[in-house]
Amino acid sequence: MLSINTVHRRGKRTKIGEVALVGAGPGAADLLTLRALTLIQNAEVVVYDRLVSAEILALIPASCQCFDVGKSRGQHNYSQPQIGALLVALARQGLKVVRLKGGDPAIFSRLAEELDALDKAGVPWHIVPGISAASGCAAATGIPLTERAIAQQLRFISAVDKDCDTTQDWTSLAQPGQTLVFYMGLNALSEISQQLMAHGLQADWPLLLIENGSRPQQRQVLSTLADAANIAKTMALQSPCLILVGQVARRQRAARQLVAQLKQHASEVAA
Numbered sequence: 001m002l003s004i005n006t007v008h009r010r011g012k013r014t015k016i017g018e019v020a021l022v023g024a025g026p027g028a029a030d031l032l033t034l035r036a037l038t039l040i041q042n043a044e045v046v047v048y049d050r051l052v053s054a055e056i057l058a059l060i061p062a063s064c065q066c067f068d069v070g071k072s073r074g075q076h077n078y079s080q081p082q083i084g085a086l087l088v089a090l091a092r093q094g095l096k097v098v099r100l101k102g103g104d105p106a107i108f109s110r111l112a113e114e115l116d117a118l119d120k121a122g123v124p125w126h127i128v129p130g131i132s133a134a135s136g137c138a139a140a141t142g143i144p145l146t147e148r149a150i151a152q153q154l155r156f157i158s159a160v161d162k163d164c165d166t167t168q169d170w171t172s173l174a175q176p177g178q179t180l181v182f183y184m185g186l187n188a189l190s191e192i193s194q195q196l197m198a199h200g201l202q203a204d205w206p207l208l209l210i211e212n213g214s215r216p217q218q219r220q221v222l223s224t225l226a227d228a229a230n231i232a233k234t235m236a237l238q239s240p241c242l243i244l245v246g247q248v249a250r251r252q253r254a255a256r257q258l259v260a261q262l263k264q265h266a267s268e269v270a271a
Contacts, residue, residue, distance in 0.1 A: 016091055016092060016094060016123060017090065017092070017093065017095040017097055018096065018123070018124045018125065018126070019090075019097045019098075019099055019123060019124070019125040020125070020126055020127075020128055021099045021111060021114065021115075021125060021126070021127045021128065022036045022039055022098050022099065022100050022128040022130065023036065023101055023103060023105045024036065024048075024049075024053070024056050024103070024130055025214070026102070026103060026131060026132075026136025026137060026140075026213050026214040026215075027051075027102075027136070027212065027213070027215040028055065028136075028215060029053070029058075029059060031136060031214060032056065033129070033130065036128050036130060037059065039098050040060055041059065043061070043064050043097070044064060044065065044095045045064065045066075045090050045095050045098070046060050046065070046066050046067070046097075046100055047067045047086060047087060047100065048067070048069070048070070048100040049069065049100065049101050049109070050068075050070025050071060050102075051070070051102030051103070051240050052101070055215075056100075069082075069083050080110055080113055080114075083114065087099060087114060087118060088117055088118065091121075091123040091124075101130075102240070104131065104132040105127055105128070105129070106129065107132050107134075107156060107183075108183045111127070132156075133183065133213065133240070133242055134154075134156060134183075134242065134244075136213050136214040137210040137213030137244070139214070140210070141208065141210055141213070141252045143208070143249065143251045143252050144248055145179050146179060147247075147248055150246075150247040151247060151248050153177060153178035154181070155178055155180050155181065156181050157180060157182050157185075158183050159184055159185030159188045159243075170195045170196065173196060174195075174196045174197075174198075174199035175200070176201075176247075179245070179248050180243075181242060181244050181245075182244075182245070183242065185243045186237060186239055186241045189209075189228055189229050189232055190229040192243065193207070193225040193226070193228050193229055196225055197225050203224060203226035205224060205225045205246075206222065206223075206245070206249040207222075207228045207245050208220065208221070208222050208223070208243075208244040208245075208249035208252060209221050209223065209242075210241065211237045211238060211240070211241040212240060212241075213240070220252065221235060222252055225245070228243075
């Protein structure tokens, strides 16, 4: 693991650098915005998260210094305060820094804490939005996230907390007429399903699991609240896996064809 002190200084600099907090989207490189791609290709340092795909990391110039600050269950290369300190230290060396985050940087990525660290240190920054995991996965499975008459509301929920039953308003979530998208919820899938059923949703309420959405290795399975946990275990689903709850999940179309198209596109890009 690189440390702050291993970053090579590129000549003496007196001007403070800038940090771009960039959304990498759901994984496919061609879903990056043009602004994100330009910043990545011109970066001197990239600080990236675990969910940034290998396809996108391959776009980083060979001369660029890289820091993997990704977090997984029970394993953190850097604490959140350390990430903030790293960004500040790099910018103070006058470097062009890209902070690369999966999906959209404003959705469940602890963006506020990093902005607070940069503001406190007087480091200039700007945000580049990306396609969110919810939008990317919905597109990759051929479903709308909202639909008149069955889903007038769309709600994004973080399920990262271990005791998710005490941190959610389950009564509000267990209502018809909305689509629920749970981020980072695979380990809490059984609890999520049980709480939604306990608070009013039917056992056969549709639930869609999407693993590696928008990537060539995408897998998806349409289930119900009652069966989802067993199916996820049987299929050995792994993170990143989005959980989508609601009637719109039944509208997934031509799943095999969509995945085949993703794989074909990946082969064409590689060639």
